[in-house]
Structure formats: structure tokens, C-alpha cells
Amino acid sequence: MFLPLFLAMLWGGSQALDSFKLQVQEFVMVQEGLCMVVPCSIFYPSRGWSPTTPAYGFWFRDQTPKPSLPVATNKPDQDVDTSTQGRFQLLGDPSESCSLLIREAHLEDSAVYFFRFERGDYVKYNFMEYKFYLEVTALTQKPEIYVPEILQPGHQVTLFCAFNWIFDECPVPTLSWIGNTVSPHEASSRTSYFSELTFTPRPQDHNTELTCRVDFSREGVSTENTVRLSVAYAPENLKVMVSQANRTALENLESGASLRVLEGQSLRLLCVAHSNPPAQLSWARLGRTVSPSQPSDPGVLELPQIQTEQEGEFTCRAQNPLGSQNISLSLFVVSPPQLLGPSCSQEDEGLRCSCSSRARPAPSLRWRLGERLLEGELSNASFEVASSSAGPWANSSLSLREGLSSSLRLSCEALNGHGAQSGSVLLLPDEKGLASGAFASGISLGIGVTTLLFLCFILILVRTLRKKWTQAKVPAPAPAPAPAPAPGEAPRSRFSRRSTILDYINVIPKAGPLKQKAKPSSPSQPPPADGHSLEARKNQKELHPVSHNCPGPKSSLPASEAENNQEELHYAVLNFPGLRPWETQRPEGTHPEYAEIQFH
Template sequence: MLWLNVQRSVTVQKGLCLRVPCSFIPPGDSSEPTSGHWYRMPRKNMIEQTKSVTTNSSLQLLGDPGAGNCTLGIMSPRKRDTGRYYFQLDRGPARYSNRNDSLSVQVTELTELPDIRVQEPLQSGSPSRLTCSLPGACDGAWAPTISWTGAALGPSGVYEAREIQLTPRPQDHNTNLTCRVAFPGTAPSRERTLRLQVSYPPQSLTIHVCQGNRTGPEAQGNSSSRLVPEGAALCLVCVADSNPPSRLSWAWRSWALNPLKPSGPGVLELPGVQWDQEGELTCLAEHPRGNLSASIHLSVFSTPHLQGLSCSWEKEVLHCSCSSRAWPAPTLRWQLGDYTLEVTSNDTVQVTTSSGGPWANSTLSLHGELGASLRLSCEARNAHGEQRAGVLLMPGKRELRGGFVLGSMVGAGVAGLLALCLYLTFFLVKTCRKKAPKRAAGLEEAPSTQQRHVSWGEGLHYASLNFLELRPREPPGQDALNSTEYSEIKTKQ
């Protein structure tokens, strides 16, 4: 009787290999020739010739029976190899076995999947080893064929080996690499797909500019520029192509190294851009494997806006001042009639100009007599627009040097004089109506309106005088009604 030290039942998948350890204490004379065999037992209620399986290509005796080793190798079995097996020892003329001490072998369908192992982290530009194996696969003549497919493998995209060396590129990130295990014969093939996770530093850095309803890439690489109207709402979105994601930060005017806290990852919001926010904004992408930066230059602009033009007489000298706000700061110039007054200083004209930030200021002093009805204007101009304001120098009853009075933007001096004329006109008209109430009802009032306007350029200030003349049909000879009086003053802008 032979007693085996072996497990009673094993299960192996179709096409795989299994090694079943087995041992026993050899009986009899060890000097006798010794051999061992595994036999398949006949199925119940069926007469079947018992035959050795040592010549079966699927089951083989691996151990040395003379040393008490009966280890069994199951190589790429098929479904028909399922059954019970017992071991028999032949020593000289004696045969030893124990059919009650048998091994049950169960062959099932192949469900095992390949196992892919990445030996080193996948980093762009650095080689890494990858291995593919199928647990339980055979070696040697029964070993399956292992192949790789994927765009990361290069132009051919196919490689046959259990182990490959891969040097990934940034574009290989999130691509598929497939390992396929094919068995000889009719056994099905198995495969597993790995999605590559490649670490790479920032490859590109793009700044998107959002202004109003428009969004689009504005800066890519090292520098770009954007023209922004003052007061506009602006948002900048920085996008970096890297894995893992880079840490994004903003800096304003890189020379000052003043970081601005973004409202989100890579997002910088500027609710109302001001002239003093002009300059370079830099987005920095920081990554463990390298950094990258991109900049955009904000050029803020606004059109000139005149804040006021005022003039006054002082010691027979006309003094005028003009100020304007714009960015870039505007240039101011004076126009007297058809002549442009440059920045100068002499006995007749003194013109000075100064600027600070978005403001520009200019003063004008005129000495001597001035011609009749001259136009004086101040013009503010920059590359984005211009604006002009003016006053009219008019002849008047009050004698000043040169025989002129000043009709300014607000007409303050004229308004006082004409208010008195308006009152006298109203009094005379009322008196005439009382003298001839009935006949006046049949008279045709024929007002003749004459307007003296000064109007030139955009944003000009001028004074308007309306002269009203009453001419009743009867009586035609009233001197009081034939005279012209100031009856209405309008100031327009």
C-alpha cells in the first residue's frame, strides 16, 4: 500500500499550468529499479482501459519517484483532462498504488486577465520598464505569446515581448497601451488595457481674455498685449498643459513682484481697469518637473474729457485756464481765431502746460488789444480722440482795453446786463397794449428773431442771444416800438 502526501483536489484554467506537489515514503528495496506513473481512473459504471498519463502532453510527472517525489505538472490542459488520477510506483517486480488516495483535477474556462506592472513612474523623456504576465501561464514550450499595442510604442505601434522599455512623451498621456496574451492551439487569447498616466512639466501656457461677451486666447508663449478702455471689466484665465496640474499664480509688473490673488485657479478678475493698472501681468505655472510663464501687457486708454474752460479779465490782461483728463495724458493747445498759440512766454502771450497722471492743465495770458468777435478755444487730444471747448470775445458797451467784453461759456456778465433789458422790454410792451387795447387785438405781431451763435467742434460751449423786434401795423410811427432790446438770453452747451 502506497500513501501519498498530496492535496485531494485541484482546479486549473484552460491553457494555464499548475504544479501539484506530491511526496511519499518509498517502500521496498531502494536498490531495485524504480519508476512512477500517474494513471487516470475509469469513470464510474464504465469499463475503460486504465492507461498511464506520463506520455500525455497535458499531465506529466515532474518528481523523482526513487526519491519519494511524485509531483505532478499540469501543462495547458483541455476540458477533456478533467478527472481523477492516482499514482503507481514500480520498484523491481513490485507495484505499489492506492486508488483511494487519488487526485481530482478540474479544468475550467480561462477567465484570468494579464497583469501589467510599471516598474518606474512614467515621466516624459525618462525610460521606464513595463512587464506583462498572466498568472498561471506556462513556461517553455507551453508559454503563451505576449504582444503590446499602443501609440506610445512608436510608428509601428506593436511590440512582442514580456517586458518592454518605454520612454513616454507628453502626448502619450491618457493614451492606451494594451497587452495581449495568446495561447497555442485553440485556447482563447486574453488582453488588458492600461491608460498611461505620464507626468510632464508645462508644455504650453495660454492666457484667455474675457471682456464683455467676447472670450478668446490672447496670449500664448512669452508676451502679448491688450488694449483696454478705462473702466472696462476684464478677466484673465490662465491655462497650463501639464500633468499633474501646475500651481498657477499671477503677478503684476514682474519687476515689482507683486502677486495678485486670483478668484479661482488661474483666473484673475479686474472689475474696472484703471489707468494706473496699466502694465504687464504674468501667469506663472509651477510644476515639480519645471516652471513656465506667460505675460500679457495691458494698455489702458480713455478719450480726452475737458473738465472746464474759464477766462477772466485782470488788470487789462485776459487770463484763461483749461484742464482735461485722459489716458495717455492729453496734450492741450490754444486756438485764437486762425492762430495756434504755442507754449511760449513773451510780452504779448504766455502759455504754460503741465501734466500729472491722467491730467493735463494749461493756462493762457493775453496782453494788448484783441480783434472783434474772435473765437478762443482749448483743444485736448491724444491718440484715441480729441475734444474742444471755446468762448467768443464780443464787442460790448462797456469800454475795456481793446473795446471788448468776454462772452464766456456761462455768459455770467452778459446775463446780468440783458436781464435789465428784458425787464424794460416787458414794461414797454405792456404799456403799448394798455394804450390801444382794442386795436392791438387786430394787430399782427411779426417777431423777427435773430440769433448770434458761436458753434464749432464737438463739445463746444457758446452763448446765444435772441433779439426780438415788435412792429405793430398801427400806429406806424412809434419810436419806442422800433428800437431793438435784449429780450432773451440762452446759454447752450
């Protein structure tokens, strides 16, 4: 009997002790300056108090071993911690709720907190086993701004700003708008968790900043968010950037600019426009669309090797739904001078020289005569300069009438803004006082060759005559008696006075021996057995062959072999129709006669 009663008493005491309970979350986080509520519920035994007995709650910062003053309480005349006074507050009826309101959280508020409850004589309890940890972090939360992606200029629009930290028990922050697009009236602050801004955007408002600011009651604690407005506008500030000959540096060109590029160089044109939404870019040359070098970037036009035919106007067009804009530039292909000449020719009155050059733009030509510079149109007694140009070509001529000498220095120069080139002429004297070195050398060589050929011809002629006279020494059959002269008529010589020393000489250049022997055009008369024959033989002995280096037989054959080897004559055929007898005395008033010498 005693044991059951004792167990019942133990069970009732244990139940009484377990009836003190607290429900609160163990970990709470809040950002600095913000406000939050920590929900809390309490359970305690119904002993030692009546419904009219007041209930008191206390929140303490856990500072073991001895707690300090409470941070919040509902008990009158109870001192509280000054660092939390006015910011920490019990919410609701302490007999049922232990919820804690924290305003304007400070970083130093981070700590462990526990709750104490008092009601009547019996219920006085520290809920040490039910603690929570408060962590205060830096303020990172920002208000949210709701703005359309693209604002149409001239159309009214409303923007919204909201701060999503809403507790009925917390004080309302102050929201304000800051920006160039905001009027002074719209910039005034409003105490709320939500704010709106109505305005009419302008094209110049594009890319401007608009800020929504949230201020809390504590001084210096605030947060804000900033956005950039995107206002639609037509293309503007269109320009072209140029890169030449693989250079990385870009040159900006405005509309109507002229661009000069060396022939053969590479060129890269980049078209850039400001617009919203982004404009569609395209290139055209002389009104015809040019295919883009990079389809993914139609604003880029690459010309790898500039040619003359690519000259002209290039236009970039930028277009979007709000409008379009064009930019044009003129492309000119340039090149340094390429000189042709100078060349000179001799004229009756002196020397005439000409010079030409091609370049873009057309070059200017000038002559340098010694130390004197001649350009343009000049004329005097000594010289005359005439110049002309057509397209990329320039021509100039110089006529010199006096002052010509071998020491004269003459040159032609061509130049434009992209280069220069010059050429010189070397003058040498000739029979008339001036000729080129090549012309003088050619004359000397021609004279030498002609003289050598003439000497060879004379030596061949002498050798051939000697062979003929050698053949004349061989005895011949007795000739038939000549008819008697008529009465009273003087005896006639066997040779006419009209006979010639050489009636015909035929020089035939031939590489091999003759195929057949040469036949005389008329029968050869043997030399008469009179004194004239002896005189002829006597004269023949005075002709001797001369040693020479001309082409022909390399040695003279004996007389006996000469008769049987007529084919030894490789280069000439000499025909002697007859010989005029040598006269011991020449009649007075007579002169020798000669036949024509022909060369074939």
C-alpha cells in the first residue's frame, strides 16, 4: 500500500517539473539594420497563480556564470541593457507568448539568449535548456527595381521599387528615387516597403542610371539598388574604323572622308553605330551591296589586296525600327612612280630626250641638267622642255641645242606624294661631238671588219692571178695563122684595145669545193711568141703572193698541180676573157680604160 502511494507521488513531481517548456528556433540570422521577430511559445504549470496574477517575461544575453541586465522585459520599473533598450521588445501577452522583436539589428547583438518567466509564488523559471543563437551579418539585401527591358521615347512609363522584408511589427523604411531622369517631386522620399516612379523617357536618357534607396531609422544604415535605363533610339554616331596593311591601330573616319591606300595593300573597314535596339549593318559600293567578309559580323569589310578598279565610294548603312543612318567614304588607290626612260636620240639641231612615268596620282616629271633643275614648260636658245599628262601617265621631252659635251650629266626624275624615282643618261662624244658609247663602239667595230674583208679580197685576187700566170708558162699548140691584112691596112694585134684587165670578177662565198671547173666565157689566147709576151712574163714575175690570215687555201700549189686541181679554189671564181698586150710605148693622148667591178 505504501509503495504504490510513493510511486504516485514521484510520478506527479516529475510531471510538474516537465511542464516548464519553451518552443523557439535554435538559430536566428538577421542583417544589420534590419528588423525581425523571433517567434516563441511558453508552457508552465498551473500552480501558485490565478488568472489575475500578472506574468513577467525576461530575455537575457547568456553571460555565464552571471547574467547581466535583461535585454527586454515587460516588468515595470525593471532596468534593461542600454545597448538594446528600445530595440528589443517582448511581443504579445507574456503569459502565452515569449516572442522577441528585434529592430535595427547591430553587429554586436550577435549572442546566445535565454528566457525567464515569473508568475505567482511557484512559477519562477529560467529556461536555460531552451536557448537560441542570434547572428547579425552585414547588410547585403537590396531593393528590387522593376523596369521594362526597353523604354520607348515619348511614351510614359511607371517603374516600381520594393523592399521584401515585411513584418507588421517592424518599422517601415524610407524609399526614395535618385537619378537624372527623376524630377524633384519624384525624388521625394516615401515611407513604405513599396514605391513607384512614373516619367516619360527621352532618347538622351538611354544608359543613364536610376537608383532606389532604402533608409532605416538608424543613422547611416541604408541599402540601394541601381539600374541602367535602356531607351530605344534610331542609329546615331555612325563611324568607320580603318586598319591598313595589317596594322592593329584603328583610324576613325567621319562621313565624306577620303581614304588613300597604296595599290596592293590590304584594307579592313569596320562600321560602328550607336542604336537601341542594335542596328543591322550593311556595306555597299557604288550603290551595290557588298557581301560581308564575316557573315556573323556584317559591319566588317575586308579587302585583302587593293586594286585600281576598287576605287570609288563605299557606304555603310545602319538601320533599326526607329530609323537609319548612312556613312560614306571615298577610296582612292595610290602608287609610287614607275619610271620609263629616259631615252635620247640625236637630231640635226642637237639632242632630244624623252621620259615617261606612271603613278597614282599622276607624277610630276622634271629634268636635271648638270646642277640645273628643269621642270614645267621651258624654252630658250639652249633647250626646250615640254610636258603633258593623261590619267596616271606623265610625259616630258627635252631638246638640247647647245652645250653638249661628254661630261654632261642628264637625268629624269618622277615624283608624287608616295615616292620618287630617277633615271640617268651617259653621254659620249662622236664625229659630231656627241653619241652614245654603244653607238661609237659599233662604228669602230664595223670599220675594222670592213677593212679586214677588203684586205682578204685583195690577197685572194693576187693569189688567183698568180695561179693564172703560172698556167700561161705551159707550151700550147701552135695557133693557126692569122689572116693577112688587107692591102694598105696596118697589122692588127690579137687583142683589142677595148680588152680590159679584169672584165668580170665574181666572188662566191662557199664552204666546200666547187662541183665543176670554171669555164672561161671566151677562149683563152695563148701568149704570143713576140717581145710582148716576154714583157708580160717579165711583169708577171713582179707579182708575188702575200702572206695573210684570210679564209682560203692554206698553201700555194706548184704549177704542175695547179693545172689538175682547179677545184682547189673554194671562195672565188676569176674569169679573164683576155689580156691586152703590153705596149712598149703608149701613144700620146691615150688613157687606160677599165671595166666595171661587180660584187655579187
